[in-house]
Amino acid sequence: MNQPATERTSATSRGIFQSPLVIGIVAITVMTGAIIAFGSSLLPQNALNSVSQRQVEDLDRFASVIHFGDAEITGLGARDRLDQAVASDSFDALMKRGLFGANAQRLDLYTVSGEPLYATSGNVPALEGAMLSAFDDAKNNKPSSIHMEPDASASRLGVSANLLQTYKLIWDQPPGNGRNARSLMVAVLTTNVNRDLEVAVKSVWLIAGVFNAGMVLVLLVLHWASGRAQRRLERVNKELAVQNVAVRESRERMVQTADSTKRAIAEELHGTVQSKLFAVWMQLVQFREATAESIPAQLDELDKITQDIDNIREDDIRGIAHRLHPSIVRVGAAVGLRSLRNFYESMMPVEFETNEAAANLEPAGTSSIPDNVRLGVYRIAELAMGNVAKHAEATLCKVGWNYDEVDQQLILTVTDDGKGFEPDQLRQTGLGMVNIGDYADAMNAKLEITSTPGNGAQLKMLIPFIAPIDTNSSVEPVEITGAKALCESGEQPSAA
Numbered sequence: 425m426n427q428p429a430t431e432r433t434s435a436t437s438r439g440i441f442q443s444p445l446v447i448g449i450v451a452i453t454v455m456t457g458a459i460i461a462f463g464s465s466l467l468p469q470n471a472l473n474s475v476s477q478r479q480v481e482d483l484d485r486f487a488s489v490i491h492f493g494d495a496e497i498t499g500l501g502a503r504d505r506l507d508q509a510v511a512s513d514s515f516d517a518l519m520k521r522g523l524f525g526a527n528a529q530r531l532d533l534y535t536v537s538g539e540p541l542y543a544t545s546g547n548v549p550a551l552e553g554a555m556l557s558a559f560d561d562a563k564n565n566k567p568s569s570i571h572m573e574p575d576a577s578a579s580r581l582g583v584s585a586n587l588l589q590t591y592k593l594i595w596d597q598p599p600g601n602g603r604n605a606r607s608l609m610v611a612v613l614t615t616n617v618n619r620d621l622e623v624a625v626k627s628v629w630l631i632a633g634v635f636n637a638g639m640v641l642v643l644l645v646l647h648w649a650s651g652r653a654q655r656r657l658e659r660v661n662k663e664l665a666v667q668n669v670a671v672r673e674s675r676e677r678m679v680q681t682a683d684s685t686k687r688a689i690a691e692e693l694h695g696t697v698q699s700k701l702f703a704v705w706m707q708l709v710q711f712r713e714a715t716a717e718s719i720p721a722q723l724d725e726l727d728k729i730t731q732d733i734d735n736i737r738e739d740d741i742r743g744i745a746h747r748l749h750p751s752i753v754r755v756g757a758a759v760g761l762r763s764l765r766n767f768y769e770s771m772m773p774v775e776f777e778t779n780e781a782a783a784n785l786e787p788a789g790t791s792s793i794p795d796n797v798r799l800g801v802y803r804i805a806e807l808a809m810g811n812v813a814k815h816a817e818a819t820l821c822k823v824g825w826n827y828d829e830v831d832q833q834l835i836l837t838v839t840d841d842g843k844g845f846e847p848d849q850l851r852q853t854g855l856g857m858v859n860i861g862d863y864a865d866a867m868n869a870k871l872e873i874t875s876t877p878g879n880g881a882q883l884k885m886l887i888p889f890i891a892p893i894d895t896n897s898s899v900e901p902v903e904i905t906g907a908k909a910l911c912e913s914g915e916q917p918s919a920a
Contacts, residue, residue, distance in 0.1 A: 444650070448643045456636045463628035471624040472588055472617060475527075476569035479590035479613045482526040483567075486611060489522035491598040502596035502608055506535070510542050519544055528613040530581075536563055536593075536607050549580045555589070562591035562610045571617075581614065588617045672865050753798040756786035760802040761825055764809055771813045774821045781827040782834070785891055792892050793834070800863040801825075801836050801887075807856050808838040808883045816842025818880065827891065834887040841880040847873070 491498040497509045509515055510533075519542065523531055532548050533541040538559060540548030551559050554570045561568035569590040578584040590613050595605040753760040758778055765774045785792050805823060812821050818840035826835045860883075864871040867887050875881035 445643065445647045448647070449640070452636060452639045452643065455639070456632050459632045459635060460628055463631060464625065467624040467628050468621050471620040472569070472571055475588050475615055475617055475620055476590050478527065479569065479588070479615060480567050480592060482523075482528060482613055483590065483592040483594075483611050486522040486526075486531070486613075487594050488598055489518065490594065497608070498596055498598070500596075503536075503606070506541070506609065515542070516544075526613065528615045529583075529587075530614045532612040532614070534559065534610045534612070536609060541609060546582060555580075558589065558591040559610055559612075562593050563607070565593050565607075567592045583616070585616045586618045586621055587614050589614045672868065750799070750802055753802045754795070755789070756791040757793055757798040757801045758782065758786055758825055760798065761805055761823055764802070764805055765823060768809050768813055768821065772818055772821055774809070774823065776823045776825070778824070779826040781829050781891075782825055785827060793889065797834070797867050797887060797889070800867045800869075801834075801885075803863050804860050804883075804885060805836060805838060807860050811856060812838070812840045812842060812881075816840045816844075816881065818842030827889070829891070832888065832890050834889045836885045836887070837882060839880065839882040844875040844877045844879050844881050846877060847875055 497505055519531055519533075523544065530546070531542075531544045533543075534548070534551070535541055538551050538556075540550070542548065549555070558568040558570045567590060569588055572580065572587040572589065574584045574586060577587040581587065592611055592613075594608045594611050596608040597605040750760060750763075752763050762776055765776045768774050791798065809821060809823070812818050820841050822837070822839045824835065824837035824839070826837075827833075828835060861871065864885060869888070870886040872884040872886075873881070874884075
């Protein structure tokens with residue numbers, strides 16, 4: 425059935441958004457956005473801090489100009505002479521000369537009580553809001569700066585620009601000139617920082633752009649390299665998959681060939697050889713009847729030979745034929761496993777368990793399980809139970825045969841309570857383990873063998889199998905009488 429277009433589109437969209445390249449681009453975009461977001465606040469702030477530091481240095485130089493100039497506002501009584509000095513004709517020239525070499529656009533002076541004193545241009549702005557807080561900090565000898573955005577600067581200073589004001593306390597003596605200096609006034613430098621902020625913003629975008637381009641380039645290179653590596657890996661995986669399929673098919677052919685050979689030998693023993701032995705037996709019987717009166721002394725010996733031949737025909741030949749090819753598995757896997765249980769019960773207690781789902785696969789006289797699976801399950805169980813009987817010293821062996829309808833797999837388990845073994849010391853080269861592995865691979869099954877010393881062992885095999893919807897109509901029925909005849913004939917497996 426064709427997949428609906430909407431589902432195909434949805435699946436394609438999911439595949440695109442799960443692509444490492446797309447995920448990487450999204451991640452780079454997010455990181456670039458984060459750089460812009462954080463940089464837009466950090467770099468401008470760093471620029472303002474740098475300007476503020478320069479303004480503090482300019483104010484220190486300005487203080488030296490005041491004290492060494494001709495305004496006579498230094499030393500004792502300087503605060504009392506301040507108003508007179510500001511009113512002099514030379515004060516304005518002195519203040520502007522003090523700003524020489526500074527980047528500031530204007531200088532404002534306040535008394536320590538906050539009263540406007542002087543401005544190099546325009547009127548001294550009233551102290552309010554952030555300006556008042558900065559003034560208080562400066563009065564306490566803590567230089568402070570505030571940033572005015574264009575709207576605030578236009579309303580307070582008549583200039584629509586980004587302005588930075590730095591407030592600093594000026595003493596009545598030059599900086600470092602003793603401990604007896606007294607506060608004189610507060611000086612305020614105002615600088616236009618439009619250019620500094622523009623440079624900071626451009627730097628943010630430049631950094632983000634370089635980062636984005638570099639990361640995208642790295643991502644594309646990695647994507648190209650990983651794509652090549654992925655394609656090489658896919659080729660190697662395909663080659664390995666082909667080799668694995670070839671190996672599995674080869675092992676399957678070997679198993680099938682071996683079983684076909686065993687079946688042919690079994691049929692030959694059960695048919696031709698047994699028929700010939702039966703003919704010899706009949707001839708001996710007829711010979712005995714014909715010569716009973718002439719050689720009475722040899723009758724007992726002749727009877728013994730006749731009985732031996734009949735035993736060979738009935739027991740040995742039939743048993744060998746059954747061991748070579750257990751025809752009972754034609755009826756069903758569960759029937760074959762029960763026959764193994766019956767045989768090994770003479771050596772140890774054996775419990776057989778199955779579930780309803782497995783039973784439904786093999787109703788009376790039929791089986792929806794393929795022939796090779798039934799035979800492989802029988803062979804593996806036979807080898808496993810034989811190993812338990814010979815090596816485990818177990819008091820109980822449990823055989824489980826179940827079908828998992830959810831995971832759609834047949835499950836064979838052989839568990840014992842014997843002495844166990846170290847899994848690392850399990851010999852995978854032994855004939856029994858090799859045969860078990862061959863049969864498991866032939867069925868594309870997953871084989872698990874677990875054990876701990878003193879706690880027994882378990883063999884577990886998981887066989888992929890999709891049950892037909894109608895198991896009763898999926899196979900040709902096999903008459904139950906055939907199975908009964910096999911059981912009644914005494915055919916039994918051999919110990920592994």
